Amino acid sequence: MVHALQxxxxxxxxxxxxxxxRPHETQLPLVSIxxxxxxxxxxxxxxxxxxxxxxAADAALERVVAEGRFALRGIRNHRYRxxxxxxxxxxxxxxxxxxxxxxxxxxxxxxLLQLWRSRPRxxxxxxAEWIVVTALRRR
Amino acid sequence: xxAPLDIxxxxxxxxxxxxxxxxxxxxxxxxxxxxCGDGRLTFQYAPTARQVLAIDPDRLSxxxxxxxxxxxxxxxxxxxxxxxxQLPARGAPFDVxxxxxxx
Numbered sequence: 470m471v472h473a474l475q476x477x478x479x480x481x482x483x484x485x486x487x488x489x490x491r492p493h494e495t496q497l498p499l500v501s502i503x504x505x506x507x508x509x510x511x512x513x514x515x516x517x518x519x520x521x522x523x524x525a526a527d528a529a530l531e532r533v534v535a536e537g538r539f540a541l542r543g544i545r546n547h548r549y550r551x552x553x554x555x556x557x558x559x560x561x562x563x564x565x566x567x568x569x570x571x572x573x574x575x576x577x578x579x580x581l582l583q584l585w586r587s588r589p590r591x592x593x594x595x596x597a598e599w600i601v602v603t604a605l606r607r608r
Numbered sequence: 609x610x611a612p613l614d615i616x617x618x619x620x621x622x623x624x625x626x627x628x629x630x631x632x633x634x635x636x637x638x639x640x641x642x643x644c645g646d647g648r649l650t651f652q653y654a655p656t657a658r659q660v661l662a663i664d665p666d667r668l669s670x671x672x673x674x675x676x677x678x679x680x681x682x683x684x685x686x687x688x689x690x691x692x693x694q695l696p697a698r699g700a701p702f703d704v705x706x707x708x709x710x711x
Contacts, residue, residue: 470711472693473642473691473692473693473707473711474711476692476693476695476697477640477642477692477705477707478705479697479698480640480695480697480699480701480702480705481640481701481702481703481704481705482701482702482703485701485702485703485704485705486631486632486703486704486705487704487705487706487707488628488631488632488704488705488706488707489707489711490624490627490628490706490707490708490709491707491709491711492709526711529711530711542631542632543630543631545627545630547619547623547627549619549620549623551615551616551617553615558615561615562615562617563617565615565616565617566617567709598617598619600619600624600627602624602627602628602630602631604628604631604632
């Protein structure tokens with residue numbers, strides 16, 4: 470990852486920007502059921518091996534700043550939400566994520582289906598995800 | 609009749625570009641996008657960029673991007689199969705390097 474950033478730096482003009490958009494390291498995707506009157510959180514979805522990859526990405530960004538190649542311009546976290554009509558769509562949603570995919574912790578998928586079967590009319594499934602945008606400036 | 613499903617695991621169109629705009633504009637800039645995939649994000653900002661080099665190691669994704677490019681008639685994007693490490697160290701400088709979900 471460091472080498473990729475260094476190579477990008479070689480092709481950037483002085484003062485140019487390097488932008489990284491990636492999933493947030495610690496804010497795991499959150500699945501909830503949204504009824505007409507309330508939000509019921511069901512599960513946060515961990516991704517196997519994800520922590521290691523994200524830590525490596527963060528370390529690489531920190532290293533090129535420490536080396537003096539780049540200056541940190543800023544970091545922003547942002548949440549976005551997707552509303553789904555049923556558990557089948559949730560399955561499709563998760564399958565669209567580039568592997569490794571998030572997984573339900575033990576028992577939480579069953580809990581989702583249990584809540585879904587007793588849902589009030591007009592309910593939907595919400596999945597909230599967080600991304601982090603890091604901006605560096607080439608020195 | 610039910611409308612076709614439009615499920616995406618990525619942020620809504622425009623959101624990432626608005627976040628980038630908080631740090632730097634992409635308008636009129638020469639942009640290197642690393643890990644462009646099928647051009648999902650590329651096509652959102654390219655119409656206002658000056659020139660885009662978008663690379664991804666997945667050939668099928670690049671083929672999808674090229675099909676979309678032909679359909680949209682966008683001429684300022686150069687999609688290539690490859691990785692950032694394979695990019696020559698020398699060449700015309702870019703204003704912005706964008707790692708979109710690829711770091």
